[in-house]
């Protein structure tokens with residue numbers, strides 16, 4: 001049996017662990033699907049390339065408001081897909097080649113499964129599953145062992161259980177797309193039903209509707225993005241309902257084949273006709289086929305691997321990082337955790353801890369949304385004494401330039417300390433504007449210091465954050 005110093009399962013964020021400091025280590029990286037994982041192949045990067053494309057279309061549609069005559073004549077979907085994936089696919093191939101060229105690294109392009117804490121079995125190499133994989137575990141594959149094993153197997157999309165009871169879906173006559181495959185469909189559907197109302201639903205609704213597709217969102221809860229701050233969720237739900245058809249408190253009760261594609265029956269009794277159906281109903285940690293039952297690695301009820309602050313699992317010498325163990329399924333969190341594991345593998349006597357105190361996120365929809373820290377609801381539940389301040393884009397000069405009627409920035413400040421405990425933005429460039437608040441929160445800069453202890457470029461958009469902070473000044 002081949003033995004390694006370190007084996008990494010999953011070449012998403014796991015792939016960034018190995019650098020030249022590992023040159024003296026014998027390493028194996030096992031990837032069942034594509035190098036780069038979710039973010040590069042089917043997640044953050046392609047979606048944002050589609051979102052930018054959709055934003056270009058939106059600017060053309062809005063041009064008349066600014067006295068510019070422009071018309072969106074047509075959308076060339078194959079050209080859009082080609083621009084995005086020719087770049088991504090080339091990167092994926094280069095990343096894999098780079099690893100294969102590392103003299104101390106062996107790349108296994110297959111699925112791994114634990115036989116015991118430090119022994120893995122590799123599935124036959126024709127197992128070409130989707131991210132997270134579909135291939136059954138092999139019983140006759142090669143076995144390898146390692147002193148240290150890093151589980152970085154990410155997460156996979158979930159499809160509501162009831163869908164498997166629909167004949168048309170179970171037989172494959174009506175495909176249910178997920179974020180894994182919707183970006184490479186051969187042609188744009190005329191009508192798309194998206195089930196779900198979270199991050200993925202909000203981003204794809206924006207993309208497809210700006211490219212000319214009629215979009216209906218079917219969300220089982222009472223609002224979209226409902227785990228966000230209440231004011232963000234409410235305002236976004238209202239704005240979304242103007243752009244797309246939004247069905248709240250609703251579920252899909254039947255899916256049948258129809259001449260145009262699919263006929264979708266809702267719990268309200270309404271029937272929707274569509275050419276394509278996208279499930280955006282959440283993601284689950286990808287542990288299903290890892291054989292964790294053969295190990296002493298503990299798993300939460302929701303399938304997440306239990307890790308301590310150093311990213312150690314309950315099995316000695318087995319680590320985990322990213323979506324497979326994190327309550328935040330976000331790439332910047334997976335990257336941070338990978339850096340912690342990287343350090344800890346190299347310095348077993350000086351372990352460092354993961355810092356999850358200030359984790360921001362952005363939803364690249366229309367309008368953009370960004371958030372960090374506590375929501376108003378969380379602050380109130382925690383019984384904190386806080387000051388909240390909201391400032392609208394329309395009340396700063398750059399908001400005039402953009403003619404933005406709906407954007408706003410909300411900051412939540414802890415009264416006793418003057419420190420910012422949360423910030424929430426809805427509006428253009430929200431995902432960039434949040435970064436300065438992340439910085440203040442991370443380094444303990446108070447709202448007052450942040451507002452008046454520095455210059456703010458005039459008349460730039462960050463003035464909306466400056467003014468929100470001024471509104472929350474305590475002293």
Ligand SMILES: Cc1cc2nc3c(=O)[nH]c(=O)nc-3n(C[C@H](O)[C@H](O)[C@H](O)COP(=O)(O)OP(=O)(O)OC[C@H]3O[C@@H](n4cnc5c(N)ncnc54)[C@H](O)[C@@H]3O)c2cc1C
Pocket residue numbers: 009010011012013014030031032033034035036037038039040042043044045047048110111112113130131132133152153154155179200286289290321322323324328329330331332333334
């Ligand atoms: C549509 C979409 C958009 C997103 N947009 C954003 C965004 O804008 N910003 C953001 O922060 N996050 C975003 N995310 C989330 C982000 O992509 C993930 O949090 C991140 O990629 C997780 O990284 P990871 O390394 O944990 O897992 P992954 O990148 O998923 O890597 C896991 C790898 O392990 C492999 N694997 C699994 N099981 C096995 C096995 N048994 N053997 C061998 N290999 C295996 C998989 O094939 C996969 O390549 C998005 C996600 C999606 C789906």
Ligand SMILES: NC(=O)c1ccc[n+]([C@@H]2O[C@H](COP(=O)([O-])OP(=O)(O)OC[C@H]3O[C@@H](n4cnc5c(N)ncnc54)[C@H](O)[C@@H]3O)[C@@H](O)[C@H]2O)c1
Pocket residue numbers: 160195196197198199200201203218219220221225226250251252280281282283328329330361362363364
């Ligand atoms: N920009 C980003 O950072 C970004 C983008 C995309 C995805 N992600 C990550 O991926 C994760 C998964 O995204 P997601 O949008 O799939 O999940 P999500 O948890 O954000 O949203 C899922 C939504 O689907 C709804 N839902 C679930 N089952 C349903 C059903 N049967 N019928 C109708 N509605 C149903 C839920 O109520 C929820 O609103 C996110 O939590 C996020 O961590 C991040």
